[in-house]
Each structure stands twice: as C-alpha cells, then as structure tokens.
Amino acid sequence: MGQQPKVLMPEQSPQHRLGYVIRELRSARGLSMRDLAARTFVSHAKVQRWENGARPPKDRAEAELIDRALDAGGAIVELWQEIERGVSGPSHVSDAAPHVSDTALDLATALSQAAASDGEGIFIPRRLDDGTVVLVALDRRALLRAGAGIGAAAVAGLPTPAAAVISAADDPFGFAKRATENWSGLRLSRPFPDFGVDWQALLPGGRSTLGSQLSLQVHPARIEGSRVIASIPDQRRAEEFLARPNRSLVVGAVNTEDVSRFYALDGRAARGKLAKNGGVYEVATPTAYELDDLTYGILWAVSNYDDALQADDQALAEARSDLKAYERLSASAVSREAAPGLNTVAHMWLGSDFCARHILRALPDLPTLPAFWTREQRGEEASAWLFFDHKYPYLRETTKALGGTSTRAFCVPEYVVRSSPRYERILMFLAVALMESLGIHAQFTADPAYETVEGFVVAPDKEAVIANWVRGDGMWHVDLTARSSVVREFTIAARDVDADSLTAAPTAAGRLRALAQYLDLPWSWLIQRCGQLAQYGSSGLIQSRSRLVSAAGIDAACTYVASLPADH
Template sequence: MGQRPNVLTPEQSPQHRLGYMIRELREARGLSMRELATKLFVSHAKVQRWENGERPPKDRGEVELIDRALGAGGFLIEMWQEIGRGVSAPEHVSESAAHVSDTSLSLATVVSQAATSDGEGIFVPARLDDGTVVLVALDRRAVLRAGMGIGTAAVAGLPVPPATAVGGAEDPFGFARSVTENWSGLRLSRPVPDYGVDWQALVPGGRSMLGSQLSLQVHPARIEGGRVIVSIPDQRRAEEFLTRPNRNLLVGAVAAEGASQFYVLDGRSARGRLTKNGGVYEVTAPTAYELDDLTQGILWAVANYDDALQADDQALAETRSDLKAYERLSASAVSREAAPGLNTVAHMWLGSDFCARHILRALPDLPTLPSFWTREQRGEEASAWLIFNHKFPYLRETTKVLGSTSTRAFCIPEEVVRSSPRYERILLFLAVALMESLGIHAQFTTDPAYEAVEGFVVAPEKEAVIANWVRGDGMWHVDVTARSSTVREFTIAARDVDADSITAAPTPAGRLRALAQYLDLPWSWLIERCGQLARHGSSGLIQSRSRLVSAAGIDAACAYVGSLPADR
C-alpha cells in the first residue's frame, strides 16, 4: 500500500487532499487511526484507505460522520464534493501589485490549499481587477482554524467566507442556529485568535441590565444512565479553554430526531470533572442542565447581574459605606447622582439592599399585621429576589419577625405578560414561588391603574412604610408615615387586590398554578424541570463570581416548585 507524501501539491487529486486533511485533523485531536475507527464504527483499514487517498468516503452520510467526529465544521464535506468535479490550479500567475477583487473563495478550496506548504504561509489564487490571477499569501494556521470552524482567516481585499454562518456547514451541531432562533437577542461570533473558544456569546441586557459575555466550547455528547457524557477529543484545547479566568460554558450536543439537544456546564465545574476514556477526554453533566427556557433564564439573569456587580465591586462597597448615614433618617430619597460612577445594576443592588434593611427596621413597630406591595413586573426585576444575596435572607427574616403568614400584592397587566419572553416569565414565576415557600400569599391584579403605586408595607388604616427602588426616579425612596391620605391609599390598593386577585386559591399550589396559567407557562413542565434542577443545584450550570450574588434563592424556589403536585 503506497505512502502519501507529507506535503501535498496543487496538482494532486481532490481525494488525496481530502485524505490529507482527515489525517491532519485526526492528529491535531490526538487520535490514532484505530481510535478514530472506533468512534466511527469502521475498520482501521478503512480509515487508512481514506487518508491515503486510495478510497475516499463512499457517500455524503459517511463523510458527515467523519466531519462531525473531527470537529471539521463542514469543510470536509465541501472537500468531498470537490472529488466529483476536481480542483484546477490557476492558469496564469502574475507578480503584479494591484488591488485584489472582492471575490469570495470557497472555504473548502482555501483550506485544501493549506496543504500545499509545510511552512507557516500558504498561497491561494485571487483575481485582480484587470482579470489577472495572482497568488495571495495567507497564514496557514489561521486558514486551518477557519476551516475547522474555529476562527476566520482573512486578508485585505480578499474575503474568505467566515466560519460563523448560522445554520451553515460551519455549525455542524446546529448550535448557533438553535440558540439564535430560540433566543433572538443572543449574538454569536467566532473570535480570532480563538484561544480555545468556539463561540463568543453576547448575552442581551434589559431595561436596567447591561448585557454580558460568555465563552463557549461545543462538543458531541451522548446520554448514558441518565447522565450527559460530553466527549472532548482535544484535551489541550479543552484545558486552554477551561483555565481561562473569564466566564466560560462547556456545551454538549446530543443528536436527536430532527435536531440536537444541548446541555450546558459551567467551565469551573467542568474543570474538575475531566476524565479519560480511551483516547478521549470526557465530562459528565446532569440532564437537568439541558438548555431550554428555564436554564436560559437563569444563565441570562445570573450572567447579567453577576458580571455587572463584580465589575463595580470595590466602588460599590465604598459607596454603600458612604450612604450608611441615610439609615439614621426615617425618610430619604437618594438619586443615582449620589453614586455617579456605578453602573445601573449596582444602583439596583444598593436600592434593593437599603429598602430591605429599612423595612426590617420598621416592621417591629407596626401596630397590626401588614400587607406588602411590590412593583416587580418582569423577570428582570423579579430575578433580583432569586439572585441578590440579601433578598432571600430578607424574606425569611420578615416571616420570622411577623410570626405568621402575610400577603404580597403585584400589578402585572396583560400587556406586560405579552411583551415578556418566556424565560423572563419563568423567572417571575420562580420569584413568586420563593415567596410562597415561606408562607407569603402572593396576589395579583392586572389593572394598569395600579402600576404607579410605589412599593409599600401597610398596617391597614394605621401606618405605612414606603420602600421603593423599582422603576423609581432615584436609587430609592423610603419613608415611615401615619399620614392618613397615604395610609388610606395603600390600604385601599391592598384590599382591592386581595378581594379580586386573579390567582386566588386556598393553597400555595393553587395560587402558583393560576399564576402559571396567566403567564402562559406549562404547569407540569415547570414542576418536572424545577425538580430536576433542584436535585443537582444551579451552581454547576453557572457559578457566580460576585460576593453579592447567591444561588440560594434559585435553588430554594426550584426545590419548592419541584415538590408541588402536578395534577392539581
């Protein structure tokens, strides 16, 4: 059996170029011929014939399996298609220095030409404005990375089709297509140089959230024994990715009928789970980490809040200390100009924290059992109850101080529900579930007339505590008042919602089921998915970096929802 040369020439056949690139990719991933044969369920001899160019893959299905196993991003399929029509070398070469026409070259053609040299540079044909064909120098490694779906190779005046095409051959698992179709605000790109990153994800912000950024590495995966096993053929690339200090997520793609299912694992969690199975490294993750609206909502909220708070950590701590003087006052309204260097999420955290402590100071002095009113309407606002480190302890402390159940009213008009994406509605639902788990009866009105009511705690007809940081003019507005007009206004609002709540029911499960119906969320699915996530915790999905962010609220809410009856 003949040996192929170490370096190909442009005159060699397309099937020899295809075989060469199969070998290049296999060796780059640290696989022997036998290991690749085992992954593909073929013989060692068959792999050898592919690589020698003696007998290329017989059909498209076979080459697609090879392409996916080697993470080639579709360009092996393009090279295989070249076998039927051949690739000819340029007929005329000129050394003229002139502008290169903006004519895109086939990515497969450019990558196959990377085999024409064993040096760092390669030459590809391009046509000048006058029709003359010239050879343009490109960096060989950049071209190979682009062909493998890792980066983008380009040279001035000579565009090379990027490996970021959503839904194209460079997205072999359909990951980019799937996530951008399901969550339209998400933006994916491929960095160059990539440093082990397959996709850079720009996570959208919100009305106050600023947006975030995630690094992703995608690998094939399978489900065994109720677990997801992610296969990582290139350990060096995985280590390069997982040891970076920025937030990164490992994504496992499990082939399913019609489309892949994706499972997400926080990079820090994945780092300690690498094990070797034969010649392939693997990471195990729970199936509870499937990427859907539940996990997407958690990823979105945690990444946004965590990154923004961590970015302003030192300045926020200093500002909180500076603003402590306001705690001696029974009333204050502090503008955002009091903390001009902080971002909007840091302002939110300061306002929420101050209002929580203001209410806890005032609660013991209220003459009768109070009713609470909160202004949160959307998942962005409500997720603070799940994520800010002081919110869950505040809820538990209020229950302890009151010594009995209490009520908390919300105003969520139908238009707000219609304009909120599903993952935000799930976050709102979880925040309310967290309250119900502590004996707080949630009540809801859809009347837009109540949207302007500030957050308050009212002892009916007696006294009121104002504490508002949501959608206000400043960071917070707090007060303690017995002013009859104010107390009367709050008393009427609380009684109106109590008398006509759209979620009225005698049990927490009944109220939450009515809320799920209003928010157009499937009840049985919520119980099943929250129960799955509660068994493993959310920290393996995404770990917080800021000391001001906690997963305790998310996990407690999921555990409670997962314990509810699915049939009533």
C-alpha cells in the same frame, strides 16, 4: 446583526414587498410570529396576514409600531407609505447587476436611529438605481462610534454586514442556529483565531441590565442515564479554554431522532471533571442542565447581575459605606448621583439592599399585621429575589418577624406579560414561588391603574412603610408615615387586590398554578424541570463571581416548585 441585506424583487406588489420585509426582519431578529404579535399587541393571525401580503398595516400608527418592534429604521413606514400612494415599482427586472449609489448614507439620520434603538443593529432602507429596495444592515454600536470618527466607513454605500451568515460547516451541531432562533437578542460569533473558543456569546441586557458575555466550547455528547457525557477530542484545547478566569460554558450536543439537544456545564465546574476514557477525554453534566427557557433564564439573569456587580465591586462597597448615614433617617429619597460612576445594576443592588433593611427596622413597630406591595413586573426585576444575596434572607427574616403568613401584591398588566419573553416569565414565576414557600401569599392584579403605586408595607388604616427601588426616579425612596391620605391609599390598593386577585386560591399550589396560567407557562413542565434542577442545584450550571450574587434563592424556589402536585 448577522444578516445579509435583504433585496426585494421589484415585480412584487407593494403589499407583498412589505410582507417580505416584515418576515425577513422578524427572522433576522430571531423572533417568532407570536413574538412579533406580542410586541405589537395583535393576534398571531394578523401577523400572518401582514407577512403574506393579504392585509397591510391599517394605518401609519400600526406601521410605526411594527417598525419599532423590529428596529427597522423607518423601512416599514416607508413601504407602508408606498402602498398608500399606490406605487407598485418598476414592472421589469433588469438583467444588469444593480448597484448602490456611491453617495454615503445620511450619517446624522443613521446615528439618530441608532441612539433611539435598543437593539444590536438597525436597517436603513435604500433604493437601487433600478428601483429595487435594499435594506442596509448597520451595526448600532459601530454607528455610535462613528460619531467619534471610528467606523464611519460603515455608513458609506452598501456596507459589509457586521457578521457573516453562519454556515452549516461553521455550526456542525446546529447549536448557533437553535440558540439564536430560541432566544431573541442572543448574539453568537466565531472568533478568529479562536484560541480554544468555539463561540463567543453576547447575552442581551434589559431595561436596567447591561448585557453580558461568555465563551463556549461545543462537543458531541451521549446520554447515559441522568448524565450527559461530552467527548473532548483535544484535551489541550479544552484545558486552555477552561483555565481562563472569564465566564465559560462547556456544551454537550446530543443528536437523537434528528433533533439536537444541548446541555451546559459551567467552565469552573468542568475544570475538575475532565476524565480519560479509552484514550478520549470526557466531561459529564446532568441532563437537568439541558438548555431551555428555564436554564437560559438563569444563565441570562446571573450573568447580567454577576458581571455588572463584579465590575463595580470596590466602588459599590465604598458607596454602600458612604450612604450608611441615611439609615439614621426615617425618610430619604436618594438619587443615582449619590453614587456616581456605578452601573445601573449596582444602583439596583444598593436600592434593594437599603429598602430591605429599612423595612426590617420598621416591622416590629407596626401596630397590626401588614400587607406588602411590590413593583416587580418582569423577570429582570423579579430575578433580584432569586439572586441578590440579601433578598432570600430578607424574606426569611420578615416571615420570622411577623410570626406567620402575610400577603404580597403585584401589579402585572397583560401587556407586560405579552411583551415578556418566556424565560423572563419563568423567572417571575420562580420569584413568587420562593415567597409562597415561606408562607407569603402572592396576589396579582392586571389593572394598569396600579402600576404607579410605590412599594409599601401597610398596617391597614394605621401606618405605612414606603420602600421603593423598582422603576423609581432615584436609587430608593423610603419613608415611615401615619399620614391618613397616604395610609388610606395603600390600604385601599391592598384590599382591592386581595378582594379580586387573579391568583386567588386557598392553597399555595392553587395560587401558583393560576399564576402559571396567567403567565402562559405549562404547569407540569415547570414542576418536572424544577424537580430535575433541584436535584443537582444550579451551581454546576452557572457559578457566580460576585459575592453579592447567590444561588440560594433559585435553588430554594426550584425545590419548592418540585414538591407541588403536578395534577393539582
């Protein structure tokens, strides 16, 4: 929550006050108009009309949808109700400085809104004694701690925001401004004292991931061929920064034609690369590591998976051993309570690992060539194919066991595409590209009716393997069945998608290009950037700490995409 509370001028019309609030909250959240349009399932033009006051939300339901999309804590609904009542507010502006009542905000209400929000903070609307509307910015985590008596002062009167607005002097390269504008949910702060850290970054979590953090140093840099050379004026400060075991990045800032571009290098990779050049220490990184939606997506996914799995490493190994007995059963549905205390990513890994081994055991006994169905819809889920250590080997083993090509169906409705940030859509694309590289023909449906279908492998009309860990009630559900009703349901689903796939094409390049178009990703850019990254590999960009996270999948996917024709 790095924004000051926003004050609305009382002489504005209610429609313009509401538009102002929507615009300011959208900006505070780091969202573009198109991002907000995707979250509220409307057109970009409609968001423009909301913000310029030309047309307010059509009804309360639409106002509530905007409110939830912006984590506005009821502010949008309250102002919409003001429009409905025809209230325009005071007709003058007092010269006297307005003040907020000393009465504390309703802590129960604020806590309720904080618990329901999945953002970093919430906004509570309050009216000053002259009628001016103020949005009070509150830190969500501080509010939740307030229930235990910590930070309760934050809800009394008008609080100091959780973080001050970053000034140009604090952000000389424009890195913080650019990064937070590009990636909603990313939080950057300047620690004091800094102990060698320029920026502390909090990467957002997702529906199952928990978020992560890393430290950054940003230095001026220049481009020489395919390398970016960052100049490091203070070697001792850099060495102190790089010596720590926590995840870190060295970022080189290159200013060309008044546009800054940023290039990252994993702290571990940078340790051995400090070199003296004419009295100035430098470190080099490939231009392929430019920070954009591709590299940010990789950083986001690896950091979220890696930190969570490393945190539960010993307990996860013990849980996997304890649950090994389920392998003797042909069917099991195991709840998360079977591995208590593990975080959600550890549960994801256990479920994915168990389902992969369940399918590999069953494949040799299937009577005919099977069709696969998977439930991944978003980059957060699909990243498991790229980064979980067992997933890429599992794909290779299934291809070997089947002795040729196979099909794998996905259900990704349009609303999922619209609500997914670009970096997640790129991760989804790369996961499918990894499958296509192994001869697995990916098929897609946008029909939401198929969202509830479990993950399966079906020998049409004969036998089915159920193996589901994505968006399930427990860690996994597996089964082997020849029950006609179940087999028939899976057979029909697989045949329906095969007959009317969104990505139908005779070649892998054709299917992937159709997928890129559906996900609204530029085809030639994907090939170019994947080619650049494939040349160097991803390990210099980000190195995993957990033994359960591997870069083999992402590197193989990028290499394959780079081999596709750009003008297909």
